[in-house]
Amino acid sequence: MKVIINPKYNHLEESIRQIPDLFEGQGRVLYARRNLIKEMVLEDSLLINVKRYGIPGLINRIAYSFFRKPKGERAFVYPQILLQKGFETPEPIAYIEFRKSGLIEYSYFVSMQCPYQRNFYEFGNADPTSDECADVIQAFACYTASLHENGILHRDYSPGNILFDKVGDSYHFSLVDLNRMTFGEVSVEAGCANFARLWGQKQFFVQLAKAYAAARHWDEAYCVERVLFYRKVFWSRYQKRHELKFHLEL
Template identity: 55%
Template sequence: MKILLNPAFESLRTFVESVPHIFGEEGKTIYKGRNKIKVIKIGEIDVNVKRYRVPMFFNRVIYTFIRKSKGLRAFQYPQRLLEKGFETPQPIAYIEERNFGLIGYSYFVSVHCPYSRRFYEFGDADIKDCSDIVIAFARFSAKLHEAGILHLDYSPGNILFDKEDGEYKFSLVDINRMKFGKVSIEAGCANFARLWGQIPFFELLAKEYAATRGADEVLCRDLILTYRRKFWTRFAKKHQVKYTLNF
């Protein structure tokens, strides 16, 4: 078993070493799909443990010998965001099990984010009821992109937020798919394609994003709506579902 432990959490080493053995029985499940996420309380700390499923054989070979696994990237990438002033759950450890020399289950352990809200709530929201959040989020996203950070799964479930002392705070999760480097206006606008919301939501988002980055508002609006349409059209075709978007 391979373990990488954040030195700041050396006091949790015994717990980290026990994760593969206790994961099935302990903690509260907060997500169950291809991967599984649990919250486990250790003393006064709420800890998130994400178990990644065992990859298919070809990917097991790739993640063992060629590419970093999703869990390893999830452990390494947060520091790059934190160093630039963007919130993401503080990483605690990465754990990797191997079977016959190939990667098996892997685990990413982090401090649990206390923010309770996600962007799912804006699918049918009236812009009058969420304009302040949209403005804050647009400015946050613009600064994120200006810092050379592109979250490649910028979807509603991966953007956590809450209001503290009159200010909206955002935290990004599931950051194993990231791109670092210059983010063009077009790439930044395309990054919003997975979000839920009505046309006024995206119009305001485009206006504030453009203003913060010094870009053309009409161009940003057109790019955001175009990439949104393309993404959801592909999504519906792939999953053979019907959907309705107001364009």
């Protein structure tokens, strides 16, 4: 068993090493598909989030065992980069990995539990002209622009991976599921394409693109056109293979 622990939590090493044994019978399930996510309590009543990654297919098992960092290890490393740059994400606690005959099997990413209760699924059929929705769009566009200007591109910028809440008079955002990240200059094309996976009506994206363009001092009409283009490409393909859970207007 390979265990990497954030030095801040070295005093919890014994409890952290017990997580795989306790995982099946304890905790509250938050997500259960190929990967399983649970909310658990570590010693001293510390509320944590534990994501167990399913065993990859053979080709990916070989790749993650010898050529690429496994998803869970990347999910442990990348949040530290965001936190250093001043962006919110649940603090990583540990990465745990099991192998058999040299090939990766189950792995676990352990982090603090994010306190924010809202995510972007709620905007699927929302009215973007409502005061609150408009405020969230403006704040989120500025937040995303800041991420991009700091060389951070979340490649799975989907509704469930963006958590937020209003804290005082302003909206705060926290990113999760960070195993797919790119760091470096974010071009206008990459920036506009980054919104494609989000839920929402066409006008939601028009407002988002305008606010994003203003924040990055780019041409508004061009950004609107590109945001809508990449959104249409993604959702035109997606709806052919999946049932949609919101009204899609392309």
